[in-house]
Amino acid sequence: MDLQLSADALDASKTSALARGKLLVTDLEVLTVTPTSAVISWVTHAARLGMAIPRPIAAGTEVAIGPVGGPMQLVHEDPTPRVYHVVEVTGLEPGRSYQFRASSDGQLAAAALRPTRMVGCCEHTRQFTTLTLPQGRYLTTVAVVNDIHIGERRQGIVLGALPTSVTPPPDQADYPRMMCAGALDELGTRHGRPMLIANGDITYDNSPEQNLIARELLDGYGTENIDWIATRGNHDHPRREDDPFGDYFVGYQQAQSVHEASGLRVLAMDSTRGSGGGWITPGQYGQIMAELESDPGRPTLAATHHPVTTDAAWSSASGPQFMLRGRDRLKLQLIERQAPGVFLHLAGHTHRMRRDRADLADTNAHYLENAACAAYPGGFTLVHLFEGGYLVNFWRLNDPAALRWIYRSRWQSLGIGAHLMLGSTADRNHRVDVDLSGLTPSGRPVPAELVC
Numbered sequence: 001m002d003l004q005l006s007a008d009a010l011d012a013s014k015t016s017a018l019a020r021g022k023l024l025v026t027d028l029e030v031l032t033v034t035p036t037s038a039v040i041s042w043v044t045h046a047a048r049l050g051m052a053i054p055r056p057i058a059a060g061t062e063v064a065i066g067p068v069g070g071p072m073q074l075v076h077e078d079p080t081p082r083v084y085h086v087v088e089v090t091g092l093e094p095g096r097s098y099q100f101r102a103s104s105d106g107q108l109a110a111a112a113l114r115p116t117r118m119v120g121c122c123e124h125t126r127q128f129t130t131l132t133l134p135q136g137r138y139l140t141t142v143a144v145v146n147d148i149h150i151g152e153r154r155q156g157i158v159l160g161a162l163p164t165s166v167t168p169p170p171d172q173a174d175y176p177r178m179m180c181a182g183a184l185d186e187l188g189t190r191h192g193r194p195m196l197i198a199n200g201d202i203t204y205d206n207s208p209e210q211n212l213i214a215r216e217l218l219d220g221y222g223t224e225n226i227d228w229i230a231t232r233g234n235h236d237h238p239r240r241e242d243d244p245f246g247d248y249f250v251g252y253q254q255a256q257s258v259h260e261a262s263g264l265r266v267l268a269m270d271s272t273r274g275s276g277g278g279w280i281t282p283g284q285y286g287q288i289m290a291e292l293e294s295d296p297g298r299p300t301l302a303a304t305h306h307p308v309t310t311d312a313a314w315s316s317a318s319g320p321q322f323m324l325r326g327r328d329r330l331k332l333q334l335i336e337r338q339a340p341g342v343f344l345h346l347a348g349h350t351h352r353m354r355r356d357r358a359d360l361a362d363t364n365a366h367y368l369e370n371a372a373c374a375a376y377p378g379g380f381t382l383v384h385l386f387e388g389g390y391l392v393n394f395w396r397l398n399d400p401a402a403l404r405w406i407y408r409s410r411w412q413s414l415g416i417g418a419h420l421m422l423g424s425t426a427d428r429n430h431r432v433d434v435d436l437s438g439l440t441p442s443g444r445p446v447p448a449e450l451v452c
């Protein structure tokens with residue numbers, strides 16, 4: 001529906017008594033921005049004295065959009081009462097700046113989370129710019145999902161006796177399996193089943209049962225080392241007596257290297273040491289260096305569960321002791337600098353979306369922390385490769401049950417967690433120019449959102 005109307009009319013025509021007095025339309029997020037589309041989301045709560053209280057209120061959904069400086073058009077209007085409002089606007093032009101108004105029952109959605117309230121950010125300005133395609137032919141797409149935590153019963157960092165974690169409702173008690181299955185389903189049905197990196201914290205505490213569930217889910221997605229590859233996270237650390245993760249996936253401190261259909265090398269490493277922080281043992285360094293030295297220029301996507309930059313370590317709320325130890329962070333970056341084909345290093349662990357600053361100024365590698373699948377922000381990232389660079393897009397699960405859990409788990413860590421994990425629109429969606437012309441098109445169809 002393409003009704004043209006002024007923004008003020010949009011507000012005034014739908015305002016109800018409920019909206020004026022009790023409805024809080026909040027948590028506005030410009031979550032995903034591609035070359036031709038954008039996903040805008042928000043929630044509706046009850047409010048008391050202007051503050052959100054944990055009582056969702058269902059309301060209608062409206063989005064109007066237009067080019068910056070031009071008129072806005074109502075492109076989505078759905079009176080169906082709902083609490084979690086997600087609107088994907090398609091048919092946009094690459095590299096164009098748009099303004100938008102998102103509202104429920106006529107009440108404008110407001111930004112609430114810290115990264116959405118920064119001056120100049122998309123939710124603050126209610127503007128965004130679609131991405132542009134990198135130069136050259138489309139090559140392939142790789143997906144990454146991490147922090148699945150199969151077997152977990154409560155979500156959030158537990159600080160002593162404080163009740164900081166979030167418990168799921170009874171019908172969502174097994175939310176990790178629901179979220180993982182949902183991500184795999186959306187990757188398969190909507191995104192063409194790209195090769196998937198499951199980057200650690202696949203289980204909650206490395207029990208045989210949890211590993212079996214995870215293995216069955218991933219086997220349902222495809223064949224190991226062809227369709228998916230798994231790394232170990234700190235939650236998957238070997239136990240005192242045994243190592244089910246090693247039995248089901250890969251042995252402790254073993255590096256793995258696989259080639260995707262485009263020729264892309266995926267180098268998946270084990271950065272785990274114990275229950276929190278990480279290390280890399282001398283034996284694994286030998287494997288990593290041998291692999292990279294065998295073909296240093298081959299475009300390579302590296303992955304460890306732990307982030308590997310000082311920037312990540314010192315900006316994490318959990319502190320550097322929760323990270324890969326300092327000497328390993330630097331050593332791994334030095335090794336990756338010596339292999340100029342390493343263009344992107346993916347990490348999880350912090351459950352946040354963040355582009356990290358490399359410690360070494362003259363490295364080809366970019367460093368990206370990817371948010372969690374098991375809970376808020378609740379999704380996966382696609383890396384679309386072209387001959388002249390790549391695009392990063394984070395996608396939240398879109399299933400109503402998943403959305404219900406995502407917005408419940410948004411309140412983890414006394415409600416602070418979401419502020420730290422969401423990242424900026426650009427952390428989740430960006431383009432990097434880098435020479436990937438050594439790869440060949442994989443034959444995968446170009447994803448719909450990249451067809452301009």
Ligand SMILES: [Fe+2]
Pocket residue numbers: 147148149201235349351
């Ligand atoms: Fe985790």
Ligand SMILES: [Fe+2]
Pocket residue numbers: 201233234235305348349350
């Ligand atoms: Fe972790």
